[in-house]
Amino acid sequence: MTVTTDVVQGAERQCPECGEPVTGGGRYIAWCAACEWNIDPEVREERPPGRIERIRRRLAQRHGEQLFTELTTGGTGGGTAAGQRPRRGAAGALATALALVVHGVTFALLAGGLVLLVAGWGKGVLPALGALLLGLAVVLRPRFASLAKVEKQDLPVLRRADAPRLFALLDEVAEGVGTTGVRAVVIDADTNASVSTYGIRQHRVLHLGLGLWETLSPQERVALLGHEFGHYAHGDTRHSLLVGNAFRSLSTWRYTLAPEPADSLLGHFVNLATALPRLLVDGVLVLLDQLTLRGSQRSEYLADTTAARAAGTEAAAGLMNRLLVSDGVTGELRREAVAARTRIGGARREDPAEGLWERLAAHAASVPEHEYERLRRVAERRGHSVDSTHPPTHLRHRRLAGGEPCEAAIVLDPARAAEVDAELAGARRTLAREVVRG
Known part of the structure; x- marks a missing residue:
């Protein structure tokens, strides 16, 4: 039986399969961490590879x-x-x-x-x-x-x-x-x-x-x-x-x-x-x-x-987590382009390229940990990797998280990061305009 996410949007928010509390909801897929109900409901229409x-x-x-x-x-x-x-x-x-x-x-x-x-x-x-x-x-x-x-x-x-x-x-x-x-x-x-x-x-x-x-x-x-x-x-x-x-x-x-x-x-x-x-x-x-x-x-x-x-x-x-949500980031860029062409977005109407990268960063920063966990489990099921020459992303993350911790040899402090960002400002403006033009 296929159960949609809407079933668990009520007050109880219990898994219809095992009765455990459901994780997620709202902007993100509601799923059960205990039995993995609804963990991968998306229908993929990928072209069969050669x-x-x-x-x-x-x-x-x-x-x-x-x-x-x-x-x-x-x-x-x-x-x-x-x-x-x-x-x-x-x-x-x-x-x-x-x-x-x-x-x-x-x-x-x-x-x-x-x-x-x-x-x-x-x-x-x-x-x-x-x-x-x-x-x-x-x-x-x-x-x-x-x-x-x-x-x-x-x-x-x-x-x-x-x-x-x-x-x-x-x-x-x-x-x-x-x-x-x-x-x-x-x-x-x-x-x-x-x-x-x-x-x-x-x-x-x-x-x-x-x-x-x-x-x-x-x-x-x-x-x-x-x-x-x-x-x-x-x-x-x-x-x-x-x-x-x-x-x-x-x-x-x-x-x-x-x-x-x-x-x-x-x-x-x-x-x-x-x-x-x-x-x-x-x-x-x-x-x-x-x-x-x-x-x-x-x-x-x-x-x-x-x-x-x-x-x-x-x-x-x-960094491994960010690679897991790269498809979502790409989708967010497409939505920005569509919003600019259809004049959606209120204050962004005059210059939709203004603040594009800040909005993208805010979108990525808003992804909760339970969504990363779901994506890691989905990656394990699908065998997700960056491309066919890379190991599965979830294994790369697991190896880093489970190994002996390393202290940073190179620290990019906020002041130095801001100086680097300033040098990229021109490229950021140019590419923001390209993105919103589609």
Whole structure:
């Protein structure tokens, strides 16, 4: 029998299943902490993931649970000291070798195309075949991220001269976890953050989503930075130049070989001709995933440890809570955009962008502990994670909350936090206007 939340809005507020007091209600789902009645009543209409993504999700769930057990019981998967890189192991070595093979195929296409084009000039179809191989090599070549492309998207990009206090904080956190800082900071409205590389020289850039940053306390912000820099401190294989570019190359291959709607005989022939290479690419991608996913998830757990050492265990665990409500924060941003376009909101009508981030922070701060507890239990049922390469979020939170508490090595006091906020003021205004424009 399905019982709606309205049943428990009366005075007794007892669970219709076990009779225990019901938790929540009002803005939040009413549920029973004793028998978990109504804990996950939402109907999800997610698009079924593709074959590769389904495999990734299953692997992520399995490896995340295994590593959680190892890391919490002091087994072979135990943590490492600050700044110490874990051993790469046989899987890491095989992943590197497979990445070399992937790049070797592209190089072979390039070399073969040049040979056929030059040596076969004037000899029938050989030059044409060589030109085809060269074209494939160009299409399938490794690609490096470009900061110039990001700047063309009109996203705020900050450099050291633009935000010296922010970069001083980034340098302090990076040095504290045993790595180096970034060359630039790209600001957007997402509920996410990451450190990545760009260019052949692999300069680092921080992508900072205000949808997440603005909902965090100062110490939780330090934890976020500690976690993102921790990936480089612990040598995450997926962040390496060789393996990371191999993943990008394989993704390009999959896109190039993807079947097209076969509405002609030629279309059927092309799809049939590319079927075997497509299956081969899928197989290599799954294998590379298998070889690196466990190490990547270990790196996530170790990055959580790094975040706790940098900002304190309480702040690192608080960051995990914020990740659980990231979907709600994203929904709140959408509601703000709808309210602005439909002129809802009274005093906000003249400038709906004014105070947007403060309202978002207030929304996140109003989430009660019982809602976090419900979301943790729902995450355990659904296997929630940030994406298919991350361990389940509830296990990450449980490991932090149940481990030995760490005191913060880096304290972001209110005065310094306000100075950093002042340097982000321009980006905050720009992105607030973008959000309300939808």
